[in-house]
Amino acid sequence: xxxxxxxxxxxxxxxxxxxxxxxxxxxxxxxxxxxxxxxxxxxxxxxxxxxxxxxxxxxxxxxxxxxxxxxxxxxxxxxxxxxxxxxxxxxxxxxxxxxxxxxxxxxxxxxxxxxxxxxxxxxxxxxxxxxxxxxxxxxxxxxxxxxxxxxxxxxxxxxxxxxxxxxxxxxxxxxxxxxxxxxxxxxxxxxxxxxxxxxxxxxxxxxxxxxxxxxxxxxxxxxxxxxxxxxxxxxxxxxxxxxxxxxxxxxxxxxxxxxxxxxxxxxxxxxxxxxxxxxxxxxxxxxxxxxxxxxxxxxxxxxxxxxxxxxxxxxxxxxxxxxxxxxxxxxxxxxxxxxxxxxxxxxxxxxxxxxxxxxxxxxxxxxxxxxxxxxxxxx
Amino acid sequence: xxxxxxxxxxxxxxxxxxxxxxxxxxxxxxxxxxxxxxxxxxxxxxxxxxxxxxxxxxxxxxxxxxxxxxxxxxxxxxxxxxxxxxxxxxxxxxxxxxxxxxxxxxxxxxxxxxxxxxxxxxxxxxxxxxxxxxxxxxxxxxxxxxxxxxxxxxxxxxxxxxxxxxxxxxxxxxxxxxxxxxxxxxxxxxxxxxxxxxxxxxxxxxxxxxxxxxxxxxxxxxxxxxxx
Ligand SMILES: Nc1ncnc2c1ncn2[C@@H]1O[C@H](COP(=O)(O)OP(=O)(O)OP(=O)(O)O)[C@@H](O)[C@H]1O
Ligand SMILES: [Mg+2]
Numbered sequence: 001x002x003x004x005x006x007x008x009x010x011x012x013x014x015x016x017x018x019x020x021x022x023x024x025x026x027x028x029x030x031x032x033x034x035x036x037x038x039x040x041x042x043x044x045x046x047x048x049x050x051x052x053x054x055x056x057x058x059x060x061x062x063x064x065x066x067x068x069x070x071x072x073x074x075x076x077x078x079x080x081x082x083x084x085x086x087x088x089x090x091x092x093x094x095x096x097x098x099x100x101x102x103x104x105x106x107x108x109x110x111x112x113x114x115x116x117x118x119x120x121x122x123x124x125x126x127x128x129x130x131x132x133x134x135x136x137x138x139x140x141x142x143x144x145x146x147x148x149x150x151x152x153x154x155x156x157x158x159x160x161x162x163x164x165x166x167x168x169x170x171x172x173x174x175x176x177x178x179x180x181x182x183x184x185x186x187x188x189x190x191x192x193x194x195x196x197x198x199x200x201x202x203x204x205x206x207x208x209x210x211x212x213x214x215x216x217x218x219x220x221x222x223x224x225x226x227x228x229x230x231x232x233x234x235x236x237x238x239x240x241x242x243x244x245x246x247x248x249x250x251x252x253x254x255x256x257x258x259x260x261x262x263x264x265x266x267x268x269x270x271x272x273x274x275x276x277x278x279x280x281x282x283x284x285x286x287x288x289x290x291x292x293x294x295x296x297x298x299x300x301x302x303x304x305x306x307x308x309x310x311x312x313x314x315x316x317x318x319x320x321x322x323x324x325x326x327x328x329x330x331x332x333x334x335x336x337x338x339x340x341x342x343x344x345x346x347x348x349x350x351x352x353x354x355x356x357x358x359x360x361x362x363x364x365x366x367x368x369x370x371x372x373x374x375x376x377x378x379x
Numbered sequence: 380x381x382x383x384x385x386x387x388x389x390x391x392x393x394x395x396x397x398x399x400x401x402x403x404x405x406x407x408x409x410x411x412x413x414x415x416x417x418x419x420x421x422x423x424x425x426x427x428x429x430x431x432x433x434x435x436x437x438x439x440x441x442x443x444x445x446x447x448x449x450x451x452x453x454x455x456x457x458x459x460x461x462x463x464x465x466x467x468x469x470x471x472x473x474x475x476x477x478x479x480x481x482x483x484x485x486x487x488x489x490x491x492x493x494x495x496x497x498x499x500x501x502x503x504x505x506x507x508x509x510x511x512x513x514x515x516x517x518x519x520x521x522x523x524x525x526x527x528x529x530x531x532x533x534x535x536x537x538x539x540x541x542x543x544x545x546x547x548x549x550x551x552x553x554x555x556x557x558x559x560x561x562x563x564x565x566x567x568x569x570x571x572x573x574x575x576x577x578x579x580x581x582x583x584x585x586x587x588x589x590x591x592x593x594x595x596x597x598x599x600x601x602x603x604x605x606x607x
Contacts, residue, residue, distance in 0.1 A: 013491065014480070014484075014491060021479040022479060284477055287477065288477075288488070290436055290471070291463065291469065291488075291489060292461075292467070292489075295460075374436070374475055375436065
């Protein structure tokens with residue numbers, strides 16, 4: 001039997017030749033690496049997905065900063081701004097760069113009669129608080145019982161543009177009509193539903209006008225808006241506002257911990273595998289050293305193998321994770337997993353880096369091998 | 380490229396106390412460029428130990444090994460590795476090929492270790508395999524070769540980087556006498572033409588007689604045998 005020495009007769013590097021000749025052994029390791037990479041990718045996707053679920057609508061606001069009432073402790077739930085405060089902030093930043101927004105969590109009745117909850121956001125058409133309509137049309141000042149609902153709202157509720165929907169809060173029930181669809185995502189872990197600010201006031205406080213709070217928060221746009229404050233209000237940038245959504249920081253630190261463990265376990269498993277492999281090959285390493293190879297030369301072969309195996313493992317895991325995500329999005333109550341190119345790139349790079357660090361375990365072992373054992377070796 | 384060797388007072392003791400084995404005791408000899416020296420002696424007499432010290436694999440307990448004016452007895456581990464890489468071609472008693480590589484690849488590894496250009500290395504590997512009559516087995520895995528074929532690949536590997544010292548431990552053990560004679564004669568030719576040094580351990584007195592000189596080991600003691 002004749003074996004080639006690589007394309008065009010060029011010598012392949014010995015570490016890679018070994019992978020080619022001991023396929024089964026290395027395929028098994030690559031499989032483990034694939035599974036770990038897959039797990040870590042899914043955890044990272046879950047992190048991004050949960051983040052989006054927490055409040056992509058907040059991130060999508062056409063604003064740089066969010067103003068709260070001073071005593072709300074940066075909580076959208078507890079923040080209320082009076083008509084005077086709204087007018088004052090508006091005057092300071094101008095109508096083009098500021099917009100009041102009301103928030104209320106309320107229940108609605110889905111097509112199948114189930115009661116579910118959504119985040120109702122009161123906005124003013126034409127202001128920077130206005131969402132982008134992807135289906136149907138934008139609300140006008142006359143649409144006092146009109147709603148713009150998020151795509152996910154339509155999916156969960158089984159309703160469609162043009163349908164009526166009954167909204168209830170405390171003892172009040174009101175009927176609205178879905179005028180348009182948006183794609184702003186969630187606000188406060190619930191699908192966002194936009195309505196006129198005056199309708200929001202009526203839903204929340206029972207009446208509209210200047211003797212009830214005019215908004216929960218103000219959206220601010222432009223340089224210098226973040227960090228600004230006045231008597232009775234304080235503004236922070238959007239990412240601070242996001243991190244202050246109740247539950248977000250706990251959730252993200254949980255995901256972060258899982259992620260760190262994923263990388264550590266990945267590095268450790270690969271490290272241990274190649275360590276064992278190195279122990280098994282001490283005789284051959286002794287021979288290589290006896291004929292003049294430096295420890296560094298031998299370690300380079302191990303490192304090359306680790307890189308090849310971990311890159312292969314990650315490369316298989318990426319499409320697997322992507323396909324899993326696509327499949328998961330088909331179920332009625334999708335798991336909040338989201339992938340971005342950045343997630344894939346950063347995760348892959350870190351996994352390969354961890355594998356390389358894991359390979360360092362073998363480095364010491366390689367250095368310790370005494371070439372003298374070549375004298376006693378039998379094949 | 381020519382090599383001179385001066386060994387003096389060379390000793391090696393394995394272990395210590397009651398377990399101590401004096402494998403080589405106070406050996407001295409010197410050689411001129413182009414010398415081909417046979418080392419004979421019974422099993423356990425210290426032949427491999429002597430060869431390994433000259434080859435920079437073992438550090439002597441006492442004595443000096445001066446190769447081209449430089450004492451290699453006191454080298455550090457990494458200096459020893461460099462010495463082996465640059466100056467020594469070693470054929471181990473157990474031929475020690477890498478089992479997952481083909482005959483040719485076992486030779487090309489040497490080029491990778493020394494950083495030789497690939498094309499030149501491949502040409503040299505094929506030429507050496509042809510000279511030793513195993514060009515037909517170049518693409519076979521080491522595990523698929525016969526004992527004699529493996530031995531010849533090991534000899535080719537030792538010559539791959541054109542070393543000044545060619546140290547061979549029982550190179551003809553698995554070869555029939557005609558083939559063994561051929562192999563030894565080509566080794567001698569290589570050493571003579573390039574002014575190298577050849578040291579060959581053998582059990583076979585007929586093979587030993589092909590060498591310029593014969594050193595005999597007995598219980599670690601070395602004596603020169605007069606060639607008759
Ligand atoms: N690593 C070692 N540790 C302890 N003793 C050793 C070691 N290597 C060799 N010896 C001993 O040193 C002595 C010389 O061994 P050496 O291998 O040099 O003999 P040799 O002449 O090559 O024998 P053979 O013809 O069987 O190969 C023997 O008694 C052997 O048992
Ligand atoms: Mg021996």
